Amino acid sequence: MSSGETTVEPTVPAVETTTTGPRPRVRLSEPTSSIPTVAPAAAAAREVETRQVVFHAREVSVNYGEKRALEQVTMDIYRNFATAFIGPSGCGKSTFLRCLNRMNDPIVGFRLGGELTYHGHDLYDQRANRVEVRRRIGMVFQKPNPFPKSIYDNIAWAARNLGMREAMDERVERALRGAALWDEVKDRLKSSAMGLSGGQQQRLCIARAIAIEPDVLLLDEPASALDPIATALIEDLIHELKARYTIVIVTHNMQQAMRVADKTAFFSLDETRIGTLIEYADTDQLFSRPADSRTRDYITGQFG
Ligand code: ADP
Numbered sequence: 001m002s003s004g005e006t007t008v009e010p011t012v013p014a015v016e017t018t019t020t021g022p023r024p025r026v027r028l029s030e031p032t033s034s035i036p037t038v039a040p041a042a043a044a045a046r047e048v049e050t051r052q053v054v055f056h057a058r059e060v061s062v063n064y065g066e067k068r069a070l071e072q073v074t075m076d077i078y079r080n081f082a083t084a085f086i087g088p089s090g091c092g093k094s095t096f097l098r099c100l101n102r103m104n105d106p107i108v109g110f111r112l113g114g115e116l117t118y119h120g121h122d123l124y125d126q127r128a129n130r131v132e133v134r135r136r137i138g139m140v141f142q143k144p145n146p147f148p149k150s151i152y153d154n155i156a157w158a159a160r161n162l163g164m165r166e167a168m169d170e171r172v173e174r175a176l177r178g179a180a181l182w183d184e185v186k187d188r189l190k191s192s193a194m195g196l197s198g199g200q201q202q203r204l205c206i207a208r209a210i211a212i213e214p215d216v217l218l219l220d221e222p223a224s225a226l227d228p229i230a231t232a233l234i235e236d237l238i239h240e241l242k243a244r245y246t247i248v249i250v251t252h253n254m255q256q257a258m259r260v261a262d263k264t265a266f267f268s269l270d271e272t273r274i275g276t277l278i279e280y281a282d283t284d285q286l287f288s289r290p291a292d293s294r295t296r297d298y299i300t301g302q303f304g
Pocket of ligand 1: 064067069087088089090091092093094095096107275
């Protein structure tokens with residue numbers, strides 16, 4: 001934590017759209033385990049109207065130095081949904097995803113305007129604790145990036161660093177089971193993670209992310225480097241994971257968005273080549289009855 005950061009409870013009240021069901025009492029200084037999880041059946045039964053808002057973006061714009069990468073994105077991202085970001089290259093999908101856990105902060109010249117809250121708390125408040133933000137909002141990248149350590153130590157590393165040292169064997173097993181990898185690796189936990197296949201390595205990275213009990217998983221094209229079988233396993237996993245976590249996924253692959261996402265956001269470049277959110281809707285609706293002609297052109301392959 002930098003000297004300027006404190007672990008305070010932001011004063012903004014939590015945003016919610018529901019009048020029923022448990023609301024996560026999220027303080028960025030509170031242990032993650034205190035966030036209640038929603039039973040899958042109960043979560044599935046909820047209609048979108050009653051879903052809790054996890055991220056609330058209002059007119060979010062991003063600059064890298066002089067270059068504007070994203071213009072005035074307004075959207076809410078809902079709890080226990082998988083939300084997909086699609087659109088042509090360079091339209092700001094990854095930029096927006098990375099804004100959600102302040103991953104762009106180290107980039108020289110990065111500036112964010114507008115309002116971006118997480119469970120009602122201003123993510124970019126200077127008092128927000130960035131370590132806590134990263135712990136609650138995990139990320140998995142396009143290219144699997146296991147550490148050159150054993151499978152066990154890959155999973156245990158972040159938990160140890162965060163002082164979560166008790167019952168580590170159980171934590172490792174739970175994370176590997178949660179990422180549908182346990183049966184494949186349980187007899188070689190002390191072997192190097194570098195010996196796993198690409199698909200296994202990506203599930204290991206997902207296990208690593210969930211080992212510290214996050215609230216949200218951000219997935220940046222998690223299957224684009226994988227073969228079709230490994231991709232199918234990751235997609236199955238996303239369906240399972242969204243019962244416990246809120247998932248946001250960037251994908252190049254429209255079929256993948258249709259298979260995994262409850263809601264889909266289509267980004268594109270405006271006439272000045274700045275990334276913009278064109279349409280955000282239930283996935284079925286976006287692909288079958290797009291409201292904007294630019295969405296229709298993109299999903300029917302007429303551009304991009
Ligand atoms: P997408 O994920 O849709 O392909 P990106 O978010 O990666 O788009 O990029 C959006 C725009 O921001 C692009 O013009 C890209 O060149 C620019 N950009 C992305 N990352 C950086 C960076 N670190 N520095 C400067 N410009 C960047």
